[in-house]
Amino acid sequence: MIQILIDTLIRTSDLALIALGLSLSYGVSRFPNVAHVEMAPLGAAVALAVAALFPAGGLVGAAIAGALAAGLAAMLLHRFAFERLAAVGPASALIGSLAIAMMLRAGLQAVFGTRPQQFDTPLTPPHDLWGAILSDLQIAAIVITAVCLIGFFAMLRLTPLGRSIRAIAANPALATASGIDARRVTLVTVFLGGTLAGTGGILLALVTQLDIGMGQMLLLPVFAAAIVGGLGSLPGAVMGAFAIALAETLVMRIDFGLLAGEGPRYLPLGYLTGIGFALIVVTLVYRPEGLLSRGGRRA
Amino acid sequence: MLSAHDVTRSFGGLTAVNHVSLEIGAREIVGLVGPNGSGKTTLLNLLSGFLAPTSGEIRFDGTAVSARRAWQPSRLGLRRTFQLPKLPARMSVLEVMLAGGRLPAGASPWRSLLTPGAVRREEAAFLDKAMGLLAEVDLAGLADHPAGGLSGGQQKLLGLAAALMDDPAVLLLDEPTAGVNPSLRRRMADHLRRIREGGTALVIVEHDMGFIGDLCDRCLALDKGAVIANCRPDELSGNQQVVEAYLGRRRPGVPLRVVAGGTAGAKSSGARA
Amino acid sequence: MLEFCLHVLIMSAIFGIAAVSLNLQAGTSGLLNFGQIALFGIGAYAVAILTRAGLPWPAALLAGMAAAALGGFAIGRLGRDLAAEYWALATLAVAELVRLVALNEDWLTGGPQGIGGITGLFPGLDGPARALATLALAAALLLATALTARRLGETQFGRVLRLMRENPDLATALGHDIVACKVKVLAIGGAMAGLAGGLYTLYLAFIGPDQLLPFETFLIWTMVVLGGLGNVAGAVVGALLVTTLYAGIPFLKDIVALPSDLTGSLRVFAIGSIVLAALMLKPQGLVPERLRRLHAQRP
Numbered sequence: 101m102i103q104i105l106i107d108t109l110i111r112t113s114d115l116a117l118i119a120l121g122l123s124l125s126y127g128v129s130r131f132p133n134v135a136h137v138e139m140a141p142l143g144a145a146v147a148l149a150v151a152a153l154f155p156a157g158g159l160v161g162a163a164i165a166g167a168l169a170a171g172l173a174a175m176l177l178h179r180f181a182f183e184r185l186a187a188v189g190p191a192s193a194l195i196g197s198l199a200i201a202m203m204l205r206a207g208l209q210a211v212f213g214t215r216p217q218q219f220d221t222p223l224t225p226p227h228d229l230w231g232a233i234l235s236d237l238q239i240a241a242i243v244i245t246a247v248c249l250i251g252f253f254a255m256l257r258l259t260p261l262g263r264s265i266r267a268i269a270a271n272p273a274l275a276t277a278s279g280i281d282a283r284r285v286t287l288v289t290v291f292l293g294g295t296l297a298g299t300g301g302i303l304l305a306l307v308t309q310l311d312i313g314m315g316q317m318l319l320l321p322v323f324a325a326a327i328v329g330g331l332g333s334l335p336g337a338v339m340g341a342f343a344i345a346l347a348e349t350l351v352m353r354i355d356f357g358l359l360a361g362e363g364p365r366y367l368p369l370g371y372l373t374g375i376g377f378a379l380i381v382v383t384l385v386y387r388p389e390g391l392l393s394r395g396g397r398r399a
Numbered sequence: 400m401l402s403a404h405d406v407t408r409s410f411g412g413l414t415a416v417n418h419v420s421l422e423i424g425a426r427e428i429v430g431l432v433g434p435n436g437s438g439k440t441t442l443l444n445l446l447s448g449f450l451a452p453t454s455g456e457i458r459f460d461g462t463a464v465s466a467r468r469a470w471q472p473s474r475l476g477l478r479r480t481f482q483l484p485k486l487p488a489r490m491s492v493l494e495v496m497l498a499g500g501r502l503p504a505g506a507s508p509w510r511s512l513l514t515p516g517a518v519r520r521e522e523a524a525f526l527d528k529a530m531g532l533l534a535e536v537d538l539a540g541l542a543d544h545p546a547g548g549l550s551g552g553q554q555k556l557l558g559l560a561a562a563l564m565d566d567p568a569v570l571l572l573d574e575p576t577a578g579v580n581p582s583l584r585r586r587m588a589d590h591l592r593r594i595r596e597g598g599t600a601l602v603i604v605e606h607d608m609g610f611i612g613d614l615c616d617r618c619l620a621l622d623k624g625a626v627i628a629n630c631r632p633d634e635l636s637g638n639q640q641v642v643e644a645y646l647g648r649r650r651p652g653v654p655l656r657v658v659a660g661g662t663a664g665a666k667s668s669g670a671r672a
Numbered sequence: 673m674l675e676f677c678l679h680v681l682i683m684s685a686i687f688g689i690a691a692v693s694l695n696l697q698a699g700t701s702g703l704l705n706f707g708q709i710a711l712f713g714i715g716a717y718a719v720a721i722l723t724r725a726g727l728p729w730p731a732a733l734l735a736g737m738a739a740a741a742l743g744g745f746a747i748g749r750l751g752r753d754l755a756a757e758y759w760a761l762a763t764l765a766v767a768e769l770v771r772l773v774a775l776n777e778d779w780l781t782g783g784p785q786g787i788g789g790i791t792g793l794f795p796g797l798d799g800p801a802r803a804l805a806t807l808a809l810a811a812a813l814l815l816a817t818a819l820t821a822r823r824l825g826e827t828q829f830g831r832v833l834r835l836m837r838e839n840p841d842l843a844t845a846l847g848h849d850i851v852a853c854k855v856k857v858l859a860i861g862g863a864m865a866g867l868a869g870g871l872y873t874l875y876l877a878f879i880g881p882d883q884l885l886p887f888e889t890f891l892i893w894t895m896v897v898l899g900g901l902g903n904v905a906g907a908v909v910g911a912l913l914v915t916t917l918y919a920g921i922p923f924l925k926d927i928v929a930l931p932s933d934l935t936g937s938l939r940v941f942a943i944g945s946i947v948l949a950a951l952m953l954k955p956q957g958l959v960p961e962r963l964r965r966l967h968a969q970r971p
């Protein structure tokens with residue numbers, strides 16, 4: 101039982117920051133940016149490179165550099181590609197973001213190679229928490245994710261920037277009319293979204309390893325989280341990440357054979373990645389505004 | 400022909416159409432007036448099946464209008480136009496006209512492929528009809544131009560002409576004369592009268608009181624979603640409620656010229672928009 | 673060299689069919705199908721399974737088309753009133769689910785190894801003669817598909833599809849049931865994609881889950897966007913260009929001495945940059961959709 105909760109929390113912390121960044125960018129730019137998830141391996145790869153080149157900076161310095169690099173990349177992409185594509189229409193922006201995601205992945209692979217790499221972190225024995233197994237790094241990842249989330253939502257509630265972001269997400273025209281420089285705030289927001297995704301990628305790489313192809317693995321679960329929570333809804337993205345994580349954990353551990361009164365039968369492991377996809381489909385079909393949100397987006 | 404029974408529609412906390420009942424008879428021309436945001440477009444959306452009422456029922460020609468089959472009323476002879484037509488940029492004027500026609504052979508993928516003869520004959524007949532209707536609104540010369548490239552007023556005219564391709568029994572028009580120049584506006588009134596002679600009932604949302612007074616048999620005035628008057632157009636200016644809806648509470652010394660002033664109502668409400 | 677040219681031409685014709693199909697859905701009707709490869713894959717697997725069971729290839733091809741048409745019908749029903757970008761994400765997820773089934777249901781699909789050893793086309797011939805005969809068949813089917821798509825685009829059916837693409841409310845107001853139109857065009861597009869997939873299986877005598885990666889959908893999108901959305905000829909031109917480029921890139925490494933594990937990345941990068949450049953510089957594509965001047969064409 102505890103193990104299920106712990107597994108869910110670990111998976112949530114994998115997804116939450118990236119999904120939050122996605123929803124945040126969606127709120128101001130109004131198209132689902134597929135290239136967003138590539139900010140995760142980008143941030144992790146930069147952090148790894150910085151850690152190797154400047155060991156004096158320490159792991160924290162490298163992680164900050166990686167997260168900032170991811171934010172910067174997201175902002176530049178928005179400024180030089182998506183602003184223009186989004187002007188043509190959300191469809192062009194969506195296709196363009198797919199193209200950019202492919203290019204980023206290929207570029208990262210060319211620069212950093214395809215072999216998984218690891219951060220140089222001290223190996224510590226795992227803890228036994230009421231029967232659940234948990235490593236120091238996993239605890240750190242969960243805590244850092246929580247701190248980032250709290251810090252982010254505090255920023256959103258309490259600072260002028262946060263107010264501007266919420267104003268633009270709610271109604272860009274009105275926000276502009278009331279004197280907010282929509283373009284600048286959008287760029288800053290996209291930067292924040294990229295930073296969040298980069299941080300998520302770095303944590304993921306810290307806990308397991310840096311797989312340059314992680315964007316591909318993350319794409320559908322992260323979109324599933326954001327969609328289940330309602331694209332554009334920020335608390336929704338976090339709850340969506342938790343929902344996806346819980347669903348994945350549960351489905352893997354439920355003994356379907358027992359339910360059907362037969363011998364032990366689990367869902368084949370190969371379908372694990374399918375849960376996110378299935379949830380996307382189910383959500384979109386039955387509640388396109390998000391399972392956890394109000395206000396529709398039907399055609 | 401078309402009737403609404405106690406129809407209400409709210410958006411969240413806002414009630415855009417509030418307990419409206421109405422009845423449109425065959426060949427009638429009914430004006431629908433009211434200040435901006437009074438719920439005219441919403442009522443039109445409800446009548447044409449584009450929106451589902453929160454409560455109440457709409458019937459056309461005996462059958463219930465359902466928003467789950469918004470395309471159906473149009474096939475049964477209830478057609479509408481839009482306040483903002485937003486016509487396609489990559490289709491020609493004539494193509495939009497044909498899309499308004501009923502071409503069963505061409506509309507079926509199988510018959511498109513297997514019976515080219517029937518498709519051609521059907522298309523030829525509707526092309527003639529389309530050119531005739533376009534000539535009535537001065538657009539025949541632009542038949543091969545992109546529909547989305549027309550001016551705002553021309554787009555409204557094309558929207559109207561396309562709706563006429565199927566000889567509807569009831570036609571709901573949302574501000575047909577907005578952006579149309581005065582001389583064409585007069586001809587449009589004649590045109591709409593001829594359409595009525597042809598057997599079509601018209602519901603016209605308008606801010607131009609002159610146009611309404613000229614054309615309509617009867618007028619419905621809306622304010623905040625409720626019907627506040629149902630009378631002849633020339634009786635509107637005598638209706639205290641209507642005057643207040645347009646001009647706010649009457650102040651001493653403000654002349655009342657809702658109808659006589661032609662567009663006084665449109666101007667005052669335009670200033671509020 | 674001759675063999676290579678024939679191979680490129682055959683692949684161009686096969687993917688040309690898939691591109692014409694996508695063009696009918698996305699270009700003519702505005703349906704952003706990011707799961708095109710699933711329809712292709714349904715046809716491909718159906719043909720593999722049925723020919724292995726002893727059905728002659730023309731019958732298997734027809735059955736594959738029917739199965740893929742059913743698949744198109746299903747995704748059309750699924751998203752009947754979703755906004756365009758949301759539906760696009762749903763199709764992406766559906767395609768991944770289809771691939772997961774192909775990967776995991778060994779008894780039917782051969783699992784990760786796929787299905788090989790298919791008799792294929794024209795077993796009586798060999799060498800260039802067989803390739804030529806295959807090319808003739810593929811080209812004839814491409815021509816038939818393209819003519820069908822063009823015909824469907826110019827009659828009332830196509831007019832309504834184009835109106836639905838640009839202003840669905842107006843199409844509804846003029847009495848057109850746009851959900852029915854969507855479902856019809858997806859079924860037709862599905863049959864075409866299934867035909868392409870079936871030919872692919874028959875030509876390569878093999879089909880596996882790696883042929884159904886989202887990247888393949890993206891490849892077909894590249895063809896359509898590069899050639900020109902909304903124009904049948906554009907889709908064919910795009911298919912020829914992209915297939916040639918895709919097949920030609922490995923030759924580059926012989927010329928400029930690239931390490932071979934980079935060629936994969938380079939391919940992906942090249943395809944991504946083509947799409948991006950096309951979207952930003954020539955959004956209408958090489959062969960833009962043209963206005964239909966019905967009045968001038970009247971007898």
Ligand SMILES: Nc1ncnc2c1ncn2[C@@H]1O[C@H](COP(=O)(O)OP(=O)(O)OP(=O)(O)O)[C@@H](O)[C@H]1O
Pocket residue numbers: 410413414415433434435436437438439440441442482
């Ligand atoms: N889809 C919607 N969601 C929320 N509110 C809506 C919606 N459609 C209309 N409303 C609200 O309902 C009210 C009535 O709007 P409606 O468009 O019917 O007015 P109208 O009489 O046509 O005005 P105008 O003369 O400016 O065209 C307005 O307050 C509007 O904001």
Ligand SMILES: [Mg+2]
Pocket residue numbers: 439440441482573
């Ligand atoms: Mg209105």
